[in-house]
Amino acid sequence: xxxxxxxxxxxxxxxxxxxxxxxxxxxxxxxxxxxxxxxxxxxxxxxxxxxxxxxxxxxxxxxxxxxxxxxxxxxxxxxxxxxxxxxxxxxxxxxxxxxxxxxxxxxxxxxxxxxxxxxxxxxxxxxxxxxxxxxxxxxxxxxxxxxxxxxxxxxxxxxxxxxxxxxxxxxxxxxxxxxxxxxxxxxxxxxxxxxxxxxxxxxxxxxxxxxxxxxxxxxxxxxxxxxxxxxxxxxxxxxxxxxxxxxxxxxxxxxxxxxxxxxxxxxxxxxxxxxxxxxxxxxxxxxxxxxxxxxxxxxxxxxxxxxxxxxxxxxxxxxxxxxxxxxxxxxxxxxxxxxxxxxxxxxxxxxxxxxxxxxxxxxxxxxxxxxxxxxxxxxxxxxxxxxxxxxxxxxxxxxxxxxxx
Amino acid sequence: xxxxxxxxxxxxxxxxxxxxxxxxxxxxxxxxxxxxxxxxxxxxxxxxxxxxxxxxxxxxxxxxxxxxxxxxxxxxxxxxxxxxxxxxxxxxxxxxxxxxxxxxxxxxxxxxxxxxxxxxxxxxxxxxxxxxxxxxxxxxxxxxxxxxxxxxxxxxxxxxxxxxxxxxxxxxxxxxxxxxxxxxxxxxxxxxxxxxxxxxxxxxxxxxxxxxxxxxxxxxxxxxxxxxxxxxxxxxxxxxxxxxxxxxxxxxxxxxxxxxxxxxxxxxxxxxxxxxxxxxxxxxxxxxxxxxxxxxxxxxxxxxxxxxxxxxxxxxxxxxxxxxxxxxxxxxxxxxxxxxxxxxxxxxxxxxxxxxxxxxxxxxxxxxxxxxxxxxxxxxxxxxxxxxxxxxxxxxxxxxxxxxx
Numbered sequence: 001x002x003x004x005x006x007x008x009x010x011x012x013x014x015x016x017x018x019x020x021x022x023x024x025x026x027x028x029x030x031x032x033x034x035x036x037x038x039x040x041x042x043x044x045x046x047x048x049x050x051x052x053x054x055x056x057x058x059x060x061x062x063x064x065x066x067x068x069x070x071x072x073x074x075x076x077x078x079x080x081x082x083x084x085x086x087x088x089x090x091x092x093x094x095x096x097x098x099x100x101x102x103x104x105x106x107x108x109x110x111x112x113x114x115x116x117x118x119x120x121x122x123x124x125x126x127x128x129x130x131x132x133x134x135x136x137x138x139x140x141x142x143x144x145x146x147x148x149x150x151x152x153x154x155x156x157x158x159x160x161x162x163x164x165x166x167x168x169x170x171x172x173x174x175x176x177x178x179x180x181x182x183x184x185x186x187x188x189x190x191x192x193x194x195x196x197x198x199x200x201x202x203x204x205x206x207x208x209x210x211x212x213x214x215x216x217x218x219x220x221x222x223x224x225x226x227x228x229x230x231x232x233x234x235x236x237x238x239x240x241x242x243x244x245x246x247x248x249x250x251x252x253x254x255x256x257x258x259x260x261x262x263x264x265x266x267x268x269x270x271x272x273x274x275x276x277x278x279x280x281x282x283x284x285x286x287x288x289x290x291x292x293x294x295x296x297x298x299x300x301x302x303x304x305x306x307x308x309x310x311x312x313x314x315x316x317x318x319x320x321x322x323x324x325x326x327x328x329x330x331x332x333x334x335x336x337x338x339x340x341x342x343x344x345x346x347x348x349x350x351x352x353x354x355x356x357x358x359x360x361x362x363x364x365x366x367x368x369x370x371x372x373x374x375x376x377x378x379x380x381x382x383x384x385x386x387x388x389x390x391x392x393x394x395x396x397x398x399x400x401x402x403x404x405x
Numbered sequence: 406x407x408x409x410x411x412x413x414x415x416x417x418x419x420x421x422x423x424x425x426x427x428x429x430x431x432x433x434x435x436x437x438x439x440x441x442x443x444x445x446x447x448x449x450x451x452x453x454x455x456x457x458x459x460x461x462x463x464x465x466x467x468x469x470x471x472x473x474x475x476x477x478x479x480x481x482x483x484x485x486x487x488x489x490x491x492x493x494x495x496x497x498x499x500x501x502x503x504x505x506x507x508x509x510x511x512x513x514x515x516x517x518x519x520x521x522x523x524x525x526x527x528x529x530x531x532x533x534x535x536x537x538x539x540x541x542x543x544x545x546x547x548x549x550x551x552x553x554x555x556x557x558x559x560x561x562x563x564x565x566x567x568x569x570x571x572x573x574x575x576x577x578x579x580x581x582x583x584x585x586x587x588x589x590x591x592x593x594x595x596x597x598x599x600x601x602x603x604x605x606x607x608x609x610x611x612x613x614x615x616x617x618x619x620x621x622x623x624x625x626x627x628x629x630x631x632x633x634x635x636x637x638x639x640x641x642x643x644x645x646x647x648x649x650x651x652x653x654x655x656x657x658x659x660x661x662x663x664x665x666x667x668x669x670x671x672x673x674x675x676x677x678x679x680x681x682x683x684x685x686x687x688x689x690x691x692x693x694x695x696x697x698x699x700x701x702x703x704x705x706x707x708x709x710x711x712x713x714x715x716x717x718x719x720x721x722x723x724x725x726x727x728x729x730x731x732x733x734x735x736x737x738x739x740x741x742x743x744x745x746x747x748x749x750x751x752x753x754x755x756x757x758x759x760x761x762x763x764x765x766x767x768x769x770x771x772x773x774x775x776x777x778x779x780x781x782x783x784x785x786x787x788x789x790x791x792x793x794x795x796x797x798x799x800x801x802x803x804x805x806x807x808x809x810x
Contacts (some may be wrong), residue, residue, distance in 0.1 A: 002672050003525070003609075007672070010682045025719035035472070036471065057463070059727065062446060065449065065451060068657050069759040103659070103692065106687070106690075110686060112709060119409070119412050135689060142686050251472045251690075252473050252690065253694060254688060254689075254691060262409055267410075269414065276415065282511070282512070283509055283515070283658065284659075285511075286542055287508065287657070288657040288658065311727070346699065398466065
């Protein structure tokens with residue numbers, strides 16, 4: 001008689017789309033939903049500085065490989081915070097921004113959620129944008145939080161709509177947690193920013209920022225983190241998950257930071273000490289290879305310069321794929337409608353602007369795997385598959401136009 | 406008004422001894438409780454193959470650094486299981502031993518405890534040996550398990566006593582979880598092994614093995630894992646935390662495995678699928694650098710041979726430190742009593758065999774930081790500090806003898 005008799009096979013939450021793709025044996029099958037930035041050769045993008053740095057580290061005889069403290073690598077945390085807020089920013093100078101080195105961004109959400117579960121018992125409600133529900137929303141859900149999904153994508157007007165965001169905040173209950181991802185694409189006016197923050201402040205909504213790839217949205221590191229300054233200057237306290245895996249191209253090292261901003265250094269130290277207790281039980285010591293690579297690059301001006309250039313290059317490639325590779329091809333093929341919404345969205349992941357019927361057509365008839373909301377990773381498109389993809393999209397749009405008649 | 410007003414400074418559980426040591430400004434202060442094997446130069450021990458392998462990996466252009474699956478690196482898991490059970494062992498051939506690649510051994514305990522919390526609700530009691538209470542016992546405790554500490558160290562007879570172990574098992578309640586660490590030092594006879602397993606089987610006690618440094622106890626990898634065979638052959642199902650950080654000397658990579666043995670492949674797959682769900686929320690993807698280094702070594706016979714030699718060398722050094730460095734010096738200094746118990750215990754960490762008063766004397770008067778139970782890391786002793794340490798121990802023993810009068 002087995003101890004495990006009652007244990008059923010788990011319904012795997014993750015990668016259901018990738019699973020569909022893998023099980024498909026059609027020769028033209030394609031997967032446009034990889035999480036990471038891909039190169040034109042269909043490989044995960046890696047910043048050119050990373051290879052060099054990896055070699056330097058391997059050759060460095062002065063390094064010891066002893067356990068890191070529970071908090072993680074201090075120099076890594078400091079360098080990452082400087083990148084986010086600016087070395088001379090007030091919040092850094094006042095010692096009220098800190099962080100815990102975590103195992104990837106999932107680790108940061110796990111850690112933050114454990115803290116909020118324990119120390120904000122009166123508000124266990126989380127709002128999260130649909131595209132972030134998996135995996136981050138589920139971390140909260142598994143822990144007993146009530147998780148509400150929402151979206152700012154207006155599928156009729158084909159744009160990200162700030163007023164949809166404001167509506168959600170208006171309806172959200174007092175004291176809830178708001179996970180805020182790449183809000184830059186939402187193009188809030190100064191007035192809307194003010195309105196958003198006044199609303200959040202009055203309702204004591206706690207922001208939990210997700211900064212998955214600073215620099216890979218606009219190519220400008222400061223620009224991509226600017227919205228944080230707004231919240232800092234308005235006196236918000238918040239958490240943030242800062243991942244540096246994607247913007248360095250070290251996906252498999254599980255390197256992240258849970259960023260904490262508090263009103264004072266004293267408060268910050270209390271929060272960090274509690275977080276360390278949780279981290280202690282979760283993994284005791286975070287892994288260091290990724291953190292070492294990042295710190296080496298960030299602390300060396302020449303290397304940092306090269307890294308920034310590589311980010312700019314990656315973002316140029318994304319925009320080129322969207323502009324000439326995709327939008328232009330669709331126009332030439334006579335795909336009905338404007339495709340400006342594709343280039344109006346920054347970053348690798350953007351809404352194609354297709355309706356559910358069109359998405360289904362691509363998945364079922366053309367074996368192109370894309371999520372139901374039609375938000376794809378544009379860097380999965382390259383010279384080898386662009387023709388098939390744009391032709392299929394054109395077909396999907398025309399097909400569904402015909403079937404509407 | 407801060408969100409964090411009610412958050413107190415956490416009482417850090419870990420490293421209280423290390424903290425005492427760091428705060429001590431006495432010139433002769435010493436710390437004999439490091440977790441890891443130290444070299445004669447006072448540095449954490451690193452197997453000579455690791456540096457080479459690290460370089461080879463950094464130079465390998467064929468490697469991609471994409472996210473690993475939630476389960477972790479398959480080749481790493483397989484190589485580690487082969488190391489533990491033997492490539493041709495029945496349990497491997499029958500596909501009923503598996504594992505999840507975790508973030509260090511703490512991650513393995515976290516993952517295993519989460520599973521047991523969910524799937525063995527009727528028995529939330531854990532027995533653990535005192536020296537493992539921190540950190541592993543606390544992981545269970547934090548999760549709501551009732552944790553009982555015990556010890557097999559007979560402080561009068563100065564030996565590890567199997568009958569103390571058997572007594573604990575006899576008194577333990579039906580269905581509890583038994584964390585079993587380096588049991589090799591306990592020197593059970595064949596009859597006692599049988600008795601132990603019959604007892605555990607009849608009480609449906611679930612074993613959770615801790616294999617923190619296979620090969621670093623006796624210098625023989627198979628010997629150090631032999632006790633697992635006993636449990637396998639008796640038809641036990643169990644979990645095991647297998648850490649390969651210490652026996653490779655890659656402490657900061659957070660590399661571990663939660664090993665699962667089930668009665669059938671079908672049961673195993675169910676358990677692994679549930680564990681993956683937990684891992685998914687905890688860290689999503691485990692870090693790979695450490696796993697890559699280990700796999701490269703284990704899958705290359707020449708490298709594996711070199712690694713085994715380095716383990717043998719490390720163990721020889723440990724025994725030499727204990728024998729000629731420590732026991733012999735104490736004899737020459739005329740420290741009363743026999744010190745044979747030091748060499749009778751295998752591995753780097755062993756009981757000094759001092760009473761609480763003697764330990765206190767060393768800590769307070771001589772500034773030698775050692776745990777209350779007197780279990781020290783013998784590799785912290787080297788030619789630079791041996792004289793001071795043995796003289797201090799002799800003094801402590803004589804002092805407490807005098808004060809007894």
